[in-house]
Amino acid sequence: MATASSLVKATNTHYCLLSSTAMATCSSFRPQLSHRFRSIPTSSFSKIQPFSASLRAFSAQASSSTSKADELSIRVGFLGIGIMGYPMAQNLIKAGCDVTVWNRTKSKCDPLISQGAKYKPSPEEVTAACDVTFSMLADPESAVDVACGNQGAASGIGPGKGYVDVSTVDAGTSKLISGEIKSTGASFLEAPVSGSKRPAEDGQLIFLTAGDKSLYETVSPFLDIMGKSRFYLGDVGNGAAMKLVVNMVMGSMMATFSEGLLLSERVGLDPNVLVEVVSQGAISAPMYSLKGPTMIKSQYPTAFPLKHQQKDLRLALGLAESVSQPTPIAAAANELYKVAKSHGLGDDDFSAVIESLKAKLQS
Numbered sequence: 001m002a003t004a005s006s007l008v009k010a011t012n013t014h015y016c017l018l019s020s021t022a023m024a025t026c027s028s029f030r031p032q033l034s035h036r037f038r039s040i041p042t043s044s045f046s047k048i049q050p051f052s053a054s055l056r057a058f059s060a061q062a063s064s065s066t067s068k069a070d071e072l073s074i075r076v077g078f079l080g081i082g083i084m085g086y087p088m089a090q091n092l093i094k095a096g097c098d099v100t101v102w103n104r105t106k107s108k109c110d111p112l113i114s115q116g117a118k119y120k121p122s123p124e125e126v127t128a129a130c131d132v133t134f135s136m137l138a139d140p141e142s143a144v145d146v147a148c149g150n151q152g153a154a155s156g157i158g159p160g161k162g163y164v165d166v167s168t169v170d171a172g173t174s175k176l177i178s179g180e181i182k183s184t185g186a187s188f189l190e191a192p193v194s195g196s197k198r199p200a201e202d203g204q205l206i207f208l209t210a211g212d213k214s215l216y217e218t219v220s221p222f223l224d225i226m227g228k229s230r231f232y233l234g235d236v237g238n239g240a241a242m243k244l245v246v247n248m249v250m251g252s253m254m255a256t257f258s259e260g261l262l263l264s265e266r267v268g269l270d271p272n273v274l275v276e277v278v279s280q281g282a283i284s285a286p287m288y289s290l291k292g293p294t295m296i297k298s299q300y301p302t303a304f305p306l307k308h309q310q311k312d313l314r315l316a317l318g319l320a321e322s323v324s325q326p327t328p329i330a331a332a333a334n335e336l337y338k339v340a341k342s343h344g345l346g347d348d349d350f351s352a353v354i355e356s357l358k359a360k361l362q363s
Protein backbone atom coordinates (compact mmCIF):
# COMPACT_ATOMS: atom_id res chain seq x y z
CA MET A 1 0.00 0.00 0.00
CA ALA A 2 1.36 3.41 -0.93
CA THR A 3 1.92 5.67 2.03
CA ALA A 4 2.05 9.41 2.55
CA SER A 5 5.81 9.21 2.38
CA SER A 6 5.61 8.23 -1.28
CA LEU A 7 3.75 11.42 -2.17
CA VAL A 8 6.34 13.39 -4.07
CA LYS A 9 6.03 16.84 -5.54
CA ALA A 10 6.68 16.51 -9.24
CA THR A 11 6.02 20.04 -10.40
CA ASN A 12 4.60 23.08 -8.72
CA THR A 13 1.15 21.56 -8.89
CA HIS A 14 1.52 17.83 -9.57
CA TYR A 15 2.07 15.10 -7.03
CA CYS A 16 2.78 11.47 -7.85
CA LEU A 17 1.99 8.56 -5.56
CA LEU A 18 4.85 6.29 -6.57
CA SER A 19 6.86 3.30 -5.58
CA SER A 20 10.33 4.26 -4.38
CA THR A 21 11.91 3.24 -7.72
CA ALA A 22 9.77 5.73 -9.59
CA MET A 23 10.13 8.65 -7.23
CA ALA A 24 13.34 10.04 -8.62
CA THR A 25 12.04 10.24 -12.18
CA CYS A 26 8.65 11.66 -11.39
CA SER A 27 10.00 15.16 -10.94
CA SER A 28 10.07 15.70 -14.69
CA PHE A 29 6.45 14.62 -15.28
CA ARG A 30 4.37 17.44 -16.73
CA PRO A 31 1.30 16.50 -18.76
CA GLN A 32 0.64 18.78 -21.69
CA LEU A 33 -2.14 18.87 -24.19
CA SER A 34 -1.41 21.07 -27.13
CA HIS A 35 -2.72 19.15 -30.11
CA ARG A 36 -5.94 17.58 -31.23
CA PHE A 37 -6.73 14.10 -29.92
CA ARG A 38 -5.37 12.08 -32.83
CA SER A 39 -2.01 13.79 -32.69
CA ILE A 40 -1.41 13.98 -28.95
CA PRO A 41 2.32 13.47 -28.40
CA THR A 42 3.04 10.71 -25.92
CA SER A 43 6.57 11.99 -25.42
CA SER A 44 5.33 14.21 -22.57
CA PHE A 45 4.69 11.04 -20.61
CA SER A 46 7.66 8.96 -21.62
CA LYS A 47 9.47 9.72 -18.39
CA ILE A 48 6.82 8.04 -16.30
CA GLN A 49 5.72 5.16 -18.51
CA PRO A 50 8.70 2.81 -17.92
CA PHE A 51 7.76 2.75 -14.27
CA SER A 52 4.09 2.00 -14.72
CA ALA A 53 4.53 -1.68 -13.91
CA SER A 54 5.93 -0.83 -10.51
CA LEU A 55 3.16 1.60 -9.62
CA ARG A 56 0.70 0.39 -7.04
CA ALA A 57 -1.43 3.39 -7.79
CA PHE A 58 -0.87 6.73 -9.40
CA SER A 59 -2.49 9.90 -8.32
CA ALA A 60 -2.02 13.49 -9.29
CA GLN A 61 -3.35 16.79 -8.13
CA ALA A 62 -5.15 18.96 -10.60
CA SER A 63 -3.07 21.47 -12.47
CA SER A 64 -4.24 24.85 -13.65
CA SER A 65 -1.35 24.91 -16.12
CA THR A 66 -3.16 22.50 -18.42
CA SER A 67 -6.50 24.28 -18.50
CA LYS A 68 -5.74 27.09 -20.94
CA ALA A 69 -8.44 27.32 -23.56
CA ASP A 70 -5.95 27.34 -26.43
CA GLU A 71 -4.62 23.98 -25.30
CA LEU A 72 -8.03 22.37 -25.33
CA SER A 73 -9.04 22.06 -28.95
CA ILE A 74 -10.08 18.43 -28.57
CA ARG A 75 -13.80 18.04 -29.29
CA VAL A 76 -15.40 16.82 -26.07
CA GLY A 77 -18.79 15.09 -25.82
CA PHE A 78 -20.83 14.88 -22.63
CA LEU A 79 -23.73 12.45 -22.22
CA GLY A 80 -26.01 12.74 -19.17
CA ILE A 81 -26.76 16.25 -17.94
CA GLY A 82 -28.08 15.51 -14.45
CA ILE A 83 -27.07 16.82 -11.01
CA MET A 84 -23.44 15.90 -11.66
CA GLY A 85 -23.23 16.02 -15.44
CA TYR A 86 -24.48 19.60 -15.63
CA PRO A 87 -21.76 21.26 -13.52
CA MET A 88 -19.05 19.00 -14.94
CA ALA A 89 -19.94 19.92 -18.52
CA GLN A 90 -20.35 23.54 -17.49
CA ASN A 91 -16.82 23.65 -16.09
CA LEU A 92 -15.46 22.30 -19.37
CA ILE A 93 -17.36 25.01 -21.26
CA LYS A 94 -16.15 27.70 -18.86
CA ALA A 95 -12.56 26.52 -19.43
CA GLY A 96 -13.00 27.11 -23.16
CA CYS A 97 -13.39 23.51 -24.29
CA ASP A 98 -15.32 22.59 -27.44
CA VAL A 99 -18.23 20.70 -25.80
CA THR A 100 -21.14 18.82 -27.39
CA VAL A 101 -23.90 17.67 -25.04
CA TRP A 102 -26.76 15.17 -25.09
CA ASN A 103 -29.32 14.24 -22.46
CA ARG A 104 -32.40 11.99 -22.59
CA THR A 105 -34.45 14.99 -21.43
CA LYS A 106 -33.22 17.57 -23.91
CA SER A 107 -34.39 20.62 -21.91
CA LYS A 108 -31.60 20.06 -19.35
CA CYS A 109 -29.09 20.79 -22.13
CA ASP A 110 -30.61 24.17 -22.98
CA PRO A 111 -28.76 26.30 -20.37
CA LEU A 112 -25.47 24.72 -21.47
CA ILE A 113 -26.28 25.40 -25.13
CA SER A 114 -26.83 29.05 -24.27
CA GLN A 115 -23.41 29.02 -22.59
CA GLY A 116 -21.75 27.80 -25.79
CA ALA A 117 -22.23 24.03 -25.90
CA LYS A 118 -23.18 22.29 -29.13
CA TYR A 119 -26.01 19.75 -29.10
CA LYS A 120 -26.58 16.45 -30.89
CA PRO A 121 -29.82 14.47 -30.68
CA SER A 122 -28.30 11.05 -29.88
CA PRO A 123 -25.25 9.56 -28.12
CA GLU A 124 -24.22 8.08 -31.47
CA GLU A 125 -24.06 11.52 -33.06
CA VAL A 126 -22.09 12.92 -30.12
CA THR A 127 -19.38 10.26 -30.29
CA ALA A 128 -19.28 10.60 -34.09
CA ALA A 129 -18.69 14.34 -33.77
CA CYS A 130 -16.26 14.28 -30.84
CA ASP A 131 -12.75 13.00 -30.13
CA VAL A 132 -13.46 12.02 -26.55
CA THR A 133 -16.84 11.57 -24.88
CA PHE A 134 -17.70 11.53 -21.16
CA SER A 135 -20.87 9.89 -19.86
CA MET A 136 -22.51 10.52 -16.47
CA LEU A 137 -25.56 8.26 -16.21
CA ALA A 138 -27.78 7.20 -13.34
CA ASP A 139 -27.07 3.48 -13.00
CA PRO A 140 -25.79 0.35 -14.76
CA GLU A 141 -28.90 0.01 -16.91
CA SER A 142 -28.78 3.56 -18.28
CA ALA A 143 -25.00 3.46 -18.67
CA VAL A 144 -25.27 0.30 -20.82
CA ASP A 145 -28.22 1.64 -22.77
CA VAL A 146 -26.53 4.94 -23.62
CA ALA A 147 -23.24 3.25 -24.50
CA CYS A 148 -24.43 0.12 -26.28
CA GLY A 149 -28.11 0.58 -27.16
CA ASN A 150 -29.83 1.73 -30.32
CA GLN A 151 -28.12 4.97 -31.48
CA GLY A 152 -25.78 4.51 -28.54
CA ALA A 153 -22.25 5.83 -28.12
CA ALA A 154 -20.61 2.67 -29.50
CA SER A 155 -22.37 3.15 -32.85
CA GLY A 156 -20.66 6.49 -33.48
CA ILE A 157 -17.24 5.85 -31.98
CA GLY A 158 -14.20 4.28 -33.64
CA PRO A 159 -10.41 4.14 -33.85
CA GLY A 160 -8.61 7.19 -32.46
CA LYS A 161 -11.52 8.19 -30.23
CA GLY A 162 -12.09 7.71 -26.52
CA TYR A 163 -15.02 7.01 -24.19
CA VAL A 164 -14.82 7.91 -20.49
CA ASP A 165 -17.62 6.62 -18.29
CA VAL A 166 -17.79 8.62 -15.06
CA SER A 167 -21.07 7.04 -13.87
CA THR A 168 -21.09 4.89 -10.71
CA VAL A 169 -21.61 1.31 -11.90
CA ASP A 170 -20.36 -2.15 -10.96
CA ALA A 171 -17.21 -3.67 -12.43
CA GLY A 172 -19.14 -6.14 -14.60
CA THR A 173 -21.11 -3.33 -16.24
CA SER A 174 -17.97 -1.32 -16.81
CA LYS A 175 -16.24 -4.29 -18.43
CA LEU A 176 -19.24 -4.89 -20.67
CA ILE A 177 -19.23 -1.26 -21.84
CA SER A 178 -15.46 -1.34 -22.25
CA GLY A 179 -15.75 -4.45 -24.45
CA GLU A 180 -18.35 -2.83 -26.73
CA ILE A 181 -16.40 0.41 -27.06
CA LYS A 182 -13.06 -1.27 -27.63
CA SER A 183 -14.50 -3.63 -30.25
CA THR A 184 -14.90 -0.54 -32.45
CA GLY A 185 -11.20 0.29 -32.14
CA ALA A 186 -11.78 3.13 -29.66
CA SER A 187 -10.25 3.46 -26.18
CA PHE A 188 -12.09 3.17 -22.86
CA LEU A 189 -11.56 4.61 -19.40
CA GLU A 190 -13.83 4.22 -16.37
CA ALA A 191 -13.57 7.25 -14.10
CA PRO A 192 -16.27 7.35 -11.39
CA VAL A 193 -16.04 10.33 -9.08
CA SER A 194 -15.93 10.90 -5.36
CA GLY A 195 -17.49 14.22 -4.42
CA SER A 196 -21.00 15.52 -4.80
CA LYS A 197 -22.88 18.43 -6.40
CA ARG A 198 -20.87 21.22 -4.76
CA PRO A 199 -17.43 19.71 -5.51
CA ALA A 200 -18.65 19.17 -9.08
CA GLU A 201 -19.58 22.85 -9.31
CA ASP A 202 -16.25 23.86 -7.79
CA GLY A 203 -14.13 21.55 -9.99
CA GLN A 204 -13.08 19.63 -6.88
CA LEU A 205 -14.01 16.05 -7.77
CA ILE A 206 -11.75 13.03 -7.20
CA PHE A 207 -11.51 10.72 -10.23
CA LEU A 208 -11.04 6.97 -9.70
CA THR A 209 -9.87 5.86 -13.12
CA ALA A 210 -8.99 2.52 -14.72
CA GLY A 211 -8.63 1.25 -18.25
CA ASP A 212 -6.58 2.49 -21.20
CA LYS A 213 -3.59 4.35 -19.77
CA SER A 214 -3.07 6.36 -22.96
CA LEU A 215 -6.64 7.65 -22.76
CA TYR A 216 -6.10 8.49 -19.09
CA GLU A 217 -3.13 10.60 -20.10
CA THR A 218 -5.01 12.25 -22.94
CA VAL A 219 -8.01 13.24 -20.83
CA SER A 220 -6.07 14.22 -17.69
CA PRO A 221 -6.27 17.94 -18.54
CA PHE A 222 -10.07 17.61 -18.66
CA LEU A 223 -10.13 15.64 -15.40
CA ASP A 224 -8.06 18.46 -13.92
CA ILE A 225 -10.66 21.02 -14.99
CA MET A 226 -13.45 19.03 -13.35
CA GLY A 227 -11.56 17.70 -10.36
CA LYS A 228 -8.86 18.25 -7.77
CA SER A 229 -7.19 14.84 -8.00
CA ARG A 230 -7.15 11.65 -10.01
CA PHE A 231 -6.12 8.09 -9.33
CA TYR A 232 -5.15 5.59 -12.01
CA LEU A 233 -5.93 2.12 -10.67
CA GLY A 234 -5.07 -0.25 -13.52
CA ASP A 235 -7.50 -2.63 -15.18
CA VAL A 236 -11.14 -1.79 -15.91
CA GLY A 237 -13.22 -2.70 -12.86
CA ASN A 238 -10.78 -1.35 -10.28
CA GLY A 239 -12.15 2.20 -10.50
CA ALA A 240 -15.71 0.93 -10.20
CA ALA A 241 -14.79 -1.28 -7.23
CA MET A 242 -12.96 1.57 -5.45
CA LYS A 243 -15.96 3.85 -5.91
CA LEU A 244 -18.37 1.23 -4.55
CA VAL A 245 -16.21 0.60 -1.48
CA VAL A 246 -16.04 4.33 -0.77
CA ASN A 247 -19.80 4.74 -1.15
CA MET A 248 -20.49 1.65 0.93
CA VAL A 249 -18.59 3.28 3.80
CA MET A 250 -20.37 6.59 3.20
CA GLY A 251 -23.84 5.01 3.19
CA SER A 252 -23.16 3.19 6.45
CA MET A 253 -21.73 6.36 8.03
CA MET A 254 -24.85 8.32 7.14
CA ALA A 255 -27.10 5.58 8.54
CA THR A 256 -25.31 5.41 11.89
CA PHE A 257 -25.12 9.23 12.08
CA SER A 258 -28.90 9.25 11.63
CA GLU A 259 -29.27 6.87 14.57
CA GLY A 260 -27.05 9.11 16.69
CA LEU A 261 -29.02 12.27 15.88
CA LEU A 262 -32.32 10.61 16.77
CA LEU A 263 -30.98 8.95 19.92
CA SER A 264 -29.51 12.21 21.18
CA GLU A 265 -32.86 13.92 20.71
CA ARG A 266 -34.77 11.04 22.36
CA VAL A 267 -32.64 11.29 25.52
CA GLY A 268 -33.08 15.04 25.74
CA LEU A 269 -29.83 16.21 24.19
CA ASP A 270 -29.61 18.94 21.59
CA PRO A 271 -28.66 17.23 18.29
CA ASN A 272 -27.07 20.51 17.13
CA VAL A 273 -24.61 20.13 19.99
CA LEU A 274 -23.97 16.54 18.94
CA VAL A 275 -23.04 17.80 15.46
CA GLU A 276 -20.65 20.30 17.03
CA VAL A 277 -19.07 17.69 19.31
CA VAL A 278 -18.64 15.25 16.43
CA SER A 279 -17.07 17.97 14.28
CA GLN A 280 -14.31 18.51 16.82
CA GLY A 281 -13.36 14.90 17.47
CA ALA A 282 -11.76 11.91 15.82
CA ILE A 283 -14.90 11.00 13.84
CA SER A 284 -15.24 14.46 12.33
CA ALA A 285 -16.26 14.38 8.67
CA PRO A 286 -17.38 17.18 6.35
CA MET A 287 -20.50 15.16 5.59
CA TYR A 288 -21.71 15.34 9.21
CA SER A 289 -21.14 19.09 9.50
CA LEU A 290 -22.74 19.77 6.12
CA LYS A 291 -25.78 17.52 6.39
CA GLY A 292 -26.39 17.44 10.17
CA PRO A 293 -28.03 20.87 10.50
CA THR A 294 -30.54 20.23 7.70
CA MET A 295 -31.26 16.68 8.85
CA ILE A 296 -32.20 18.07 12.27
CA LYS A 297 -34.75 20.29 10.47
CA SER A 298 -36.00 17.31 8.43
CA GLN A 299 -34.83 19.02 5.23
CA TYR A 300 -33.07 17.06 2.51
CA PRO A 301 -32.09 19.32 -0.41
CA THR A 302 -30.78 16.91 -3.01
CA ALA A 303 -27.07 16.76 -3.72
CA PHE A 304 -26.74 12.97 -3.88
CA PRO A 305 -30.11 11.30 -4.53
CA LEU A 306 -31.03 8.60 -2.01
CA LYS A 307 -31.96 6.21 -4.84
CA HIS A 308 -28.36 6.39 -6.10
CA GLN A 309 -26.91 5.73 -2.62
CA GLN A 310 -29.14 2.66 -2.32
CA LYS A 311 -28.02 1.55 -5.80
CA ASP A 312 -24.39 1.88 -4.70
CA LEU A 313 -24.98 -0.13 -1.52
CA ARG A 314 -26.73 -2.81 -3.57
CA LEU A 315 -23.80 -2.96 -5.99
CA ALA A 316 -21.24 -2.92 -3.15
CA LEU A 317 -23.01 -5.82 -1.47
CA GLY A 318 -22.84 -7.70 -4.78
CA LEU A 319 -19.12 -6.99 -4.92
CA ALA A 320 -18.69 -8.27 -1.36
CA GLU A 321 -20.74 -11.37 -2.15
CA SER A 322 -18.51 -12.10 -5.17
CA VAL A 323 -15.50 -12.51 -2.86
CA SER A 324 -17.36 -13.86 0.21
CA GLN A 325 -16.48 -10.77 2.27
CA PRO A 326 -18.89 -10.28 5.21
CA THR A 327 -20.42 -6.77 5.19
CA PRO A 328 -23.21 -6.92 7.81
CA ILE A 329 -23.13 -3.18 8.61
CA ALA A 330 -23.56 -2.21 4.96
CA ALA A 331 -26.30 -4.82 4.55
CA ALA A 332 -28.23 -3.31 7.47
CA ALA A 333 -27.74 0.20 6.11
CA ASN A 334 -29.01 -0.91 2.71
CA GLU A 335 -32.27 -2.03 4.32
CA LEU A 336 -32.77 1.47 5.74
CA TYR A 337 -32.26 3.08 2.34
CA LYS A 338 -34.73 0.60 0.83
CA VAL A 339 -37.32 1.59 3.43
CA ALA A 340 -36.74 5.29 2.71
CA LYS A 341 -37.01 4.68 -1.03
CA SER A 342 -40.26 2.77 -0.59
CA HIS A 343 -41.66 5.82 1.20
CA GLY A 344 -41.03 8.01 -1.82
CA LEU A 345 -37.74 9.56 -0.69
CA GLY A 346 -35.62 8.26 -3.58
CA ASP A 347 -35.19 11.67 -5.18
CA ASP A 348 -34.41 13.42 -1.88
CA ASP A 349 -30.85 13.69 -0.64
CA PHE A 350 -29.46 10.45 0.79
CA SER A 351 -29.47 12.08 4.25
CA ALA A 352 -33.25 11.49 4.16
CA VAL A 353 -32.40 7.94 5.24
CA ILE A 354 -32.94 9.29 8.77
CA GLU A 355 -36.68 9.28 8.00
CA SER A 356 -36.64 5.48 7.87
CA LEU A 357 -35.71 5.46 11.57
CA LYS A 358 -38.59 7.70 12.64
CA ALA A 359 -41.54 5.95 14.24
CA LYS A 360 -44.05 7.29 11.72
CA LEU A 361 -42.28 5.50 8.85
CA GLN A 362 -41.82 2.24 10.68
CA SER A 363 -45.48 1.63 11.43
Ligand SMILES: NC(=O)C1=CN([C@@H]2O[C@H](COP(=O)(O)OP(=O)(O)OC[C@H]3O[C@@H](n4cnc5c(N)ncnc54)[C@H](OP(=O)(O)O)[C@@H]3O)[C@@H](O)[C@H]2O)C=CC1
Nearest residue numbers: 080081082083084104105137138142168196197303304308
Ligand atom coordinates in the same frame (compact mmCIF):
# COMPACT_ATOMS: atom_id res chain seq x y z
N1 LIG B 1 -25.14 13.35 -7.09
C1 LIG B 1 -23.98 12.99 -6.52
O1 LIG B 1 -23.60 13.50 -5.46
C2 LIG B 1 -23.10 11.97 -7.15
C3 LIG B 1 -23.55 11.06 -8.08
N2 LIG B 1 -22.70 10.13 -8.59
C4 LIG B 1 -23.15 9.16 -9.58
O2 LIG B 1 -23.20 9.86 -10.82
C5 LIG B 1 -24.27 9.34 -11.62
C6 LIG B 1 -25.23 10.49 -11.96
O3 LIG B 1 -25.69 11.01 -10.75
P1 LIG B 1 -26.56 12.34 -10.67
O4 LIG B 1 -26.11 13.31 -11.69
O5 LIG B 1 -26.60 12.71 -9.25
O6 LIG B 1 -27.98 11.74 -11.07
P2 LIG B 1 -29.23 12.36 -11.81
O7 LIG B 1 -30.34 11.46 -11.44
O8 LIG B 1 -29.36 13.82 -11.53
O9 LIG B 1 -28.87 12.20 -13.36
C7 LIG B 1 -28.96 10.97 -13.97
C8 LIG B 1 -28.69 11.13 -15.45
O10 LIG B 1 -28.89 9.85 -16.09
C9 LIG B 1 -29.85 10.02 -17.13
N3 LIG B 1 -30.63 8.81 -17.31
C10 LIG B 1 -31.28 8.11 -16.35
N4 LIG B 1 -31.88 7.02 -16.89
C11 LIG B 1 -31.59 7.05 -18.20
C12 LIG B 1 -31.91 6.19 -19.30
N5 LIG B 1 -32.64 5.08 -19.12
N6 LIG B 1 -31.45 6.52 -20.51
C13 LIG B 1 -30.71 7.65 -20.70
N7 LIG B 1 -30.38 8.50 -19.71
C14 LIG B 1 -30.80 8.20 -18.47
C15 LIG B 1 -30.70 11.19 -16.70
O11 LIG B 1 -31.40 11.72 -17.81
P3 LIG B 1 -32.77 12.55 -17.60
O12 LIG B 1 -32.36 13.93 -17.25
O13 LIG B 1 -33.47 12.42 -18.90
O14 LIG B 1 -33.52 11.86 -16.48
C16 LIG B 1 -29.63 12.11 -16.15
O15 LIG B 1 -28.93 12.75 -17.16
C17 LIG B 1 -24.87 8.21 -10.81
O16 LIG B 1 -24.28 7.02 -11.21
C18 LIG B 1 -24.50 8.56 -9.38
O17 LIG B 1 -24.46 7.41 -8.55
C19 LIG B 1 -21.37 10.11 -8.26
C20 LIG B 1 -20.87 10.99 -7.37
C21 LIG B 1 -21.70 11.97 -6.70
Ligand SMILES: O=CCCC(=O)O
Nearest residue numbers: 168194195196247304
Ligand atom coordinates in the same frame (compact mmCIF):
# COMPACT_ATOMS: atom_id res chain seq x y z
O1 LIG C 1 -21.54 9.05 -5.19
C1 LIG C 1 -21.71 10.05 -4.50
C2 LIG C 1 -20.67 10.54 -3.63
C3 LIG C 1 -21.04 11.76 -2.88
C4 LIG C 1 -19.84 12.29 -2.15
O2 LIG C 1 -18.73 11.79 -2.34
O3 LIG C 1 -20.03 13.25 -1.39
